[in-house]
Amino acid sequence: MALGAPTGANAQPQPFSAQATDPTLMGWMQGFPPPADMLVTQPDSNYFSFPKLRWSVCHLREFLPTEEISRGIGAPVPLNYPSPAQFADLRHEIDAVTFMPQNSDEEMTWEESLYANYTDGILIQHKGKVVYERYFGCLEEDGKHAIMSMTKSFTGLLAEILVVEGALDDTARVADIIPEIGDSAFASATVRQVMDMTTGVKYSEDYSDPDADIWLYSAAASPLPKPEGYEGPDGYWEYLQQVEPEGKHGEEFHYKTINSDMLGWIISRVSGKSVTELTAERLWRRMGVEQDAYQTVDGKGVPFAGGGITAGLRDLGRLGQLMLNGGELNDERLFPADVVENIRAGGDRSKFGTGFPTFGPGSYTSQWWVFHNDHGAYAARGVHGQTIYVDPTAEMVLVRLASYPRAQNGFIDPTSLPAYQAVAEFLMKRE
Amino acid sequence: MALGAPTGANAQPQPFSAQATDPTLMGWMQGFPPPADMLVTQPDSNYFSFPKLRWSVCHLREFLPTEEISRGIGAPVPLNYPSPAQFADLRHEIDAVTFMPQNSDEEMTWEESLYANYTDGILIQHKGKVVYERYFGCLEEDGKHAIMSMTKSFTGLLAEILVVEGALDDTARVADIIPEIGDSAFASATVRQVMDMTTGVKYSEDYSDPDADIWLYSAAASPLPKPEGYEGPDGYWEYLQQVEPEGKHGEEFHYKTINSDMLGWIISRVSGKSVTELTAERLWRRMGVEQDAYQTVDGKGVPFAGGGITAGLRDLGRLGQLMLNGGELNDERLFPADVVENIRAGGDRSKFGTGFPTFGPGSYTSQWWVFHNDHGAYAARGVHGQTIYVDPTAEMVLVRLASYPRAQNGFIDPTSLPAYQAVAEFLMKRE
Numbered sequence: 037m038a039l040g041a042p043t044g045a046n047a048q049p050q051p052f053s054a055q056a057t058d059p060t061l062m063g064w065m066q067g068f069p070p071p072a073d074m075l076v077t078q079p080d081s082n083y084f085s086f087p088k089l090r091w092s093v094c095h096l097r098e099f100l101p102t103e104e105i106s107r108g109i110g111a112p113v114p115l116n117y118p119s120p121a122q123f124a125d126l127r128h129e130i131d132a133v134t135f136m137p138q139n140s141d142e143e144m145t146w147e148e149s150l151y152a153n154y155t156d157g158i159l160i161q162h163k164g165k166v167v168y169e170r171y172f173g174c175l176e177e178d179g180k181h182a183i184m185s186m187t188k189s190f191t192g193l194l195a196e197i198l199v200v201e202g203a204l205d206d207t208a209r210v211a212d213i214i215p216e217i218g219d220s221a222f223a224s225a226t227v228r229q230v231m232d233m234t235t236g237v238k239y240s241e242d243y244s245d246p247d248a249d250i251w252l253y254s255a256a257a258s259p260l261p262k263p264e265g266y267e268g269p270d271g272y273w274e275y276l277q278q279v280e281p282e283g284k285h286g287e288e289f290h291y292k293t294i295n296s297d298m299l300g301w302i303i304s305r306v307s308g309k310s311v312t313e314l315t316a317e318r319l320w321r322r323m324g325v326e327q328d329a330y331q332t333v334d335g336k337g338v339p340f341a342g343g344g345i346t347a348g349l350r351d352l353g354r355l356g357q358l359m360l361n362g363g364e365l366n367d368e369r370l371f372p373a374d375v376v377e378n379i380r381a382g383g384d385r386s387k388f389g390t391g392f393p394t395f396g397p398g399s400y401t402s403q404w405w406v407f408h409n410d411h412g413a414y415a416a417r418g419v420h421g422q423t424i425y426v427d428p429t430a431e432m433v434l435v436r437l438a439s440y441p442r443a444q445n446g447f448i449d450p451t452s453l454p455a456y457q458a459v460a461e462f463l464m465k466r467e
Numbered sequence: 468m469a470l471g472a473p474t475g476a477n478a479q480p481q482p483f484s485a486q487a488t489d490p491t492l493m494g495w496m497q498g499f500p501p502p503a504d505m506l507v508t509q510p511d512s513n514y515f516s517f518p519k520l521r522w523s524v525c526h527l528r529e530f531l532p533t534e535e536i537s538r539g540i541g542a543p544v545p546l547n548y549p550s551p552a553q554f555a556d557l558r559h560e561i562d563a564v565t566f567m568p569q570n571s572d573e574e575m576t577w578e579e580s581l582y583a584n585y586t587d588g589i590l591i592q593h594k595g596k597v598v599y600e601r602y603f604g605c606l607e608e609d610g611k612h613a614i615m616s617m618t619k620s621f622t623g624l625l626a627e628i629l630v631v632e633g634a635l636d637d638t639a640r641v642a643d644i645i646p647e648i649g650d651s652a653f654a655s656a657t658v659r660q661v662m663d664m665t666t667g668v669k670y671s672e673d674y675s676d677p678d679a680d681i682w683l684y685s686a687a688a689s690p691l692p693k694p695e696g697y698e699g700p701d702g703y704w705e706y707l708q709q710v711e712p713e714g715k716h717g718e719e720f721h722y723k724t725i726n727s728d729m730l731g732w733i734i735s736r737v738s739g740k741s742v743t744e745l746t747a748e749r750l751w752r753r754m755g756v757e758q759d760a761y762q763t764v765d766g767k768g769v770p771f772a773g774g775g776i777t778a779g780l781r782d783l784g785r786l787g788q789l790m791l792n793g794g795e796l797n798d799e800r801l802f803p804a805d806v807v808e809n810i811r812a813g814g815d816r817s818k819f820g821t822g823f824p825t826f827g828p829g830s831y832t833s834q835w836w837v838f839h840n841d842h843g844a845y846a847a848r849g850v851h852g853q854t855i856y857v858d859p860t861a862e863m864v865l866v867r868l869a870s871y872p873r874a875q876n877g878f879i880d881p882t883s884l885p886a887y888q889a890v891a892e893f894l895m896k897r898e
Contacts (some may be wrong), residue, residue: 069767097761099532101532109608112542180536268759301499327759335509335510337507348540
């Protein structure tokens, strides 16, 4: 059986199944002190490798410096729930929903998919009510989970808000906003190309290649003191200043994290605020969230706009609901409806390419993934299985946090995307 | 004029005065990116040296890994305030309160003392109502501030709760609870001696001595990877296992931080919970606080029980009120009244010595400072001017957070302790 292959909820746990790698069951960081082989530490071990990953996704701040994304100090606005009896009924009905995984001829139940995907937290809202909510692994209702590249969608949403409000010109070139970008390949790209990741910039994330750009990016980004003799860029922004061109701007979508950090720099320069401050001011402090979120930083205190956020499951549900509602939440308008309209409309589909076969033919705009399917769904997505999935037709918001053994969503989509569609159809029929 | 000497609120700001070193005015970490000489970073600079200190006390998590002390996800319980008009009146009356600093023949006003002490936040509650609240420097009402050694009083309070509840025997020897303490000098000390810092353990904090124990402690505690060839202890607890004796247990009070970390280990072993978890469970989640707090950790995830907490001003006010109320807050009993009784009663005064002339003849018990004065006051205290000061006679709780240039409270007490007494007397007379 392959690592991470689907495992039924009631099947015998397999060696590397979600059930067998539950971090509490495995004993990571338990005891005072924990046994040496149960330590998960930043200095000594690869804390983000599976199965340690299943513990670490809830504990990033214990390894790294972070900045707070403040909720403020007021009372949270509770989510809406059906009665406990209705909620229990819904749980059982949804658990039994079946779907056909991509490239499979074996039906799977919704509940089986949760284990197949190493789900840590799952929340479904329908017409503004929570209809399903479960926690697994390291996550609890008052805990937080790394959201990985869903961070990009926060950065992109902030940028889209600034564009619609007129504070950011998405036709401007990066060099006009940040002159010190110098002769970086980013200099001649437009803000929109950065937002939609159609820049022509050299950046490879092939982890098996020791010369891949990701390694220099990681070295630049590390908040630890640089090694003796290190002469490379220090921090995200110095890295961005020396990016080389590859291809032409505007021709094709290339999913490269450096665009998100470039965008973070742009919106900070334009707004005079860090992305953490801006997220707090425009979103977190106004959404009635229950928990502060946080974001990892480089050695100069710059938040990782491409992947650094950790947040609570329900608060991510609030963000999805805000998107579904076109910028309104709790009877307050947080930003113009055009912001969501622009994202929902999607980017240029002809530029999307064929690099994401499990996602299908879609587009990427303002750092959101748009499915262009019958339901008009769009999503924030992060490695190891993170998603905020908004289905406007079904009036459904779904958040899943996970710690799938492998990073790429190509492994996770086959048992996820058809499941979301099936649940959406179930909810539409049930009412 | 000496560094940090008293400076009147209305006097011309002196070069190193509180007014002149306001971190916003100085420009630390402003801009995207900040100018190179305005960076305050962990890898490159001494971020805890004055005047950078004035920025860093509000931003520790941006330098270091931390663990959350969760407030939970419910609504905070608001503090009680007088009407805005009454509050404004009180502000002006309290600002004008005068007192005579220790060893001085020049009267000072309360408001002048705030600047003299590089105050970042000050909150006074009287009979359960907030009568005075101001923010300076890096702190705002929804911000947080390092509380330094007031952390010890959190650790000591948890220990005292466990003792009163019968979960921890304070007559037990450390080795009976933590056998792997081995032949450390702590092995033969009682829990009570650790709680009251009357252990006979070798530990010097003389920062001018390159062989002082503090340097090895810092190296052990650092969450950064250990330097090549480092063979010393890794983490707080490994350090404690190799502490040598100095003097006899139980004979005299010696203020040594390692006792607090020893106590943190003891209560974690006994309760099966980290001090962050225990603080959350016994205090933070039940006090109606507004903000999560957090605590720095070593490279193995062990929270710094001797000094690692950062928290909000009002939430520290809630803790002071909980103490004043003998363990009750918001109509709920959080722990037995004996816990506060034991702390208020103080430790053995004959063992206090003469090492704290500005504090006067007092005692230290369960990691709280007891004044044994007419008002029966006691306090949590931390370097650079942090205090929670509880005056049972005046029914007053006072919290001050500060970033005084020098660490030792001996420099700060002369313009603080007489000011607290004067405000207490003012409040008693005013009613």
